[in-house]
Each structure stands twice: as C-alpha cells, then as structure tokens.
Amino acid sequence: MLELRPILSALWRHKISALLIALQLGLTLAIVSNASVVIQEREERIARPTGIAEADIVTAHFMPIPKDYDLLEAFRLDMDMIRQLPGVAAATISRAPLAGSGSSGGFHTKPHQEVGSTGAAFFSGDEHFIDALGMKLVAGRNFTPSEIRIMESSSSERPTITIITQQLADTLFPEGNALGKSLYFGGDDNPMEIVGIVERNLGPWPNSSVAGNTVFFPAIMETQWYDYIVRAEPGQRDAVLKLLEEKMAERDAERVIEVKTLTEQKTRYYAGDNTMIKVLTGVVSLLTFIVALGIVGLTVFWITQRQKQIGVRRALGATRTAISRYFLLENLMIAATGVALGTAAAQIFNQFLASEFGQPALPLSTTLVCAFILLAVSLTSALVPALRAANISPAMATRSV
Secondary structure (H helix, E strand, O other): OOOHHHHHHHHHHOHHHHHHHHHHHHHHHHHHHHHHHHHHHHHHHHHOOOOOOHHHEEEEEEEEOOOOOOHHHHHHHHHHHHOOOOOEEEEEEEOOOOOOOOEEEEEEOOOOOOOOOEEEEEEEEOOOHHHHHOOOEEEEOOOOHHHOEEEOOOOOOOOOEEEEEHHHHHHHOOOOOOOOOEEEEOOOOOOEEEEEEEOOOOOOOOOOOOOOOEEEEEEEEOOOOOEEEEEEOOOOHHHHHHHHHHHHHHHOOOEEEEEEEHHHHHHHHOHHHHHHHHHHHHHHHHHHHHHHHHHHHHHHHHHHHOHHHHHHHHHOOOOHHHHHHHHHHHHHHHHHHHHHHHHHHHHHHHHHHHHHHOOOOOOHHHHHHHHHHHHHHHHHHHHHHHHHHHOOOHHHHHOOO
C-alpha cells in the first residue's frame, strides 16, 4: 500500500500518456466484446442442427438443350435410374434446402384470415422426400404414393394434406396436439390437414426469420425446375456423386448437368457469415496486439526515464521483486481504469448496434471475460519491461545526469 502514493504521483506527472493507454484499452474492450458476441452468434448459427442428413446428400440439377423437353418424363426416367444406383439410400425431386432459393408464404389456423399470418417456407415433394433428406418423423405419417399430385405451378388448387416441422407446429398450436389440425395457406379457405410432423428443417434460408418454419406439400409441379436430392449410404457420398453425374449424362446427353454436395451448398450459403467471423477475429487479434505493443512501449519509455530513480531505490535496499511489483501495479491501475471505461462503452455501443442493425445483445458476462483477458494481456505485456527494470544496478544512482 505504501507504493500507491508514488505510483499515483508518477501517473499524474504522465497523465496524458497514461490516459491515452487507458482509453485505448477501453476502446479495445468495447470493440472486442461486441465483436466476440457477434462471432459467437454467427458460429452458433452455422452449427445449428439442420434436421437433415446433409453430410450424405448429393444434389443434381440440369438444364435441357431442346425447347420442347418433357420434364415429367425426364423426372420419371431419372428417378428410376438413380434409385437403382449402388450406394443410393433414397432419392426424390424437390428444391434443395439450405441453398438460398425456394418459396415461402403466410399460413393461418383459420380460413379467410387476412392478417396475423405465420411465415414459413414450403416445399413440394413425393413420398420419398422425408427419407431422401434423412428427416425424422416425430408424429403422424408420411405421404403415400396415391396422395402425390402432378400440378401446374400456376394452378390455384391446394393439397388437402401437409407435413410441417415441430417448430411451426409449436408456433401455430402452442397448446400442442397439432396433428390432425387444419392449416390454411394465405387467406384462402381450403383446409390442409396436418398428417405428419418432422423434428426439424431449416428450409432454404437458414438465416431468415422463417428458418425452421417449414411446410411440405405432396405434389410435383409440372412446369417447375427441380433438384434431384439423393441421399447416399453413410460413407458413399463421393462415390455416388461421381456415379450420378456419369449416369445422368449417359441416359440423356441433351442437357447440361450440375452435381454437387449439400455440404457445398450450405458452405456457400454461410460464406458471408464465415467471412464475417474471419474478419472480426482478425480485428480482435490486431487490436489486442496493438494494445500490448502500446503497453510495452510506454512501460519501456517510463523505465528509461526513471533509471536513476530505480538505481536509488535499489541502493536504499529495494528488492528486485519490489521494483517489478511497482511497475506491474502501475500498469494494473492504468488497465483497470481502461477496463472500467470500456465496460460502460461496450454496453452503450451494443445498444446502438442492437437498435440500428439488429445485432445480438451483449451479456455482461461476455464483457467481463473480455475484460479479464485484456487485463491479463496488459500485465503480461508489462512483465518483461518490469523484469528489466528490476535488473537495473544500484550503481545507476551514482551516475551524473
């Protein structure tokens, strides 16, 4: 405690440089803590379970060369061929999830409702759809072959049954027991009975507000382009991908075929999030390095200025430990001031980001963890110069200025 008065006196004499370091620490804490919560939110978003067997799925898409191409016949022949390929567990025709392209609409629990709809993505598919995506049916049943309709995309006809995700069931029917209830698309009065509920499906846009709210119709649109969704047996995905492209080209050479894994599509969809994580991680690392560099430079500068004073203290019996402790305590006081300012600035900055850009709220625990890390970085940065000061000889006190 006897060291506090000389430390405060020294800091007052160098108040500008000490204040600049404290402000630098505070600004760094505000940025680092908010960047950390954004990184954590993006990582959690990417790591969410999708509800599908994404690691085993291959998708294929083709564009025909002839203008009078018979899509339905191509679908039928391709599916018959694909389902016979070695390594294929299941295959279907639909839009691929996680790809950033699809359809959505508003759904109601009562007919003729114009407002208060619940947004959801929707897919149309056949009786193989759930199996091909590897989804888990938690209640009810799957579609049957007799329920699959061939429909024109411009048709106003609606399916009479549907399967939905558990998340959408909980949203529309919070009291539970959604199975057997009716669902209405838009403001129409055509009921669709919920015959099945799957555990999870994030839909085509995992980052959207409708992610997880997904509806499945038993239909194939006659004039709509689709993806072939092929689920391979575990460990057979790459072999199936190669074979699928080869056999599709072999069966019909008058089309351009694109085959890729669902993992690739998911990675492409999350490319912006991954880039954001890398950029923010780089910013956090750079700011922390700059703070450490500033602390090292300031401590070395002060030690150089006080060499004779340190020599006098050593001549009067001060131990090396006492000299090192003096500079570490001095650094800790600066760092603590900066962290206190940074904690308040982090919360204010987060409130602005949350209101203007919809960023996640910053928990106080995250700020405190970042503050502890910056304090540790600060003390570690000052440690080497402090040890150097402890090695200054008492003979420095006898040298003339």
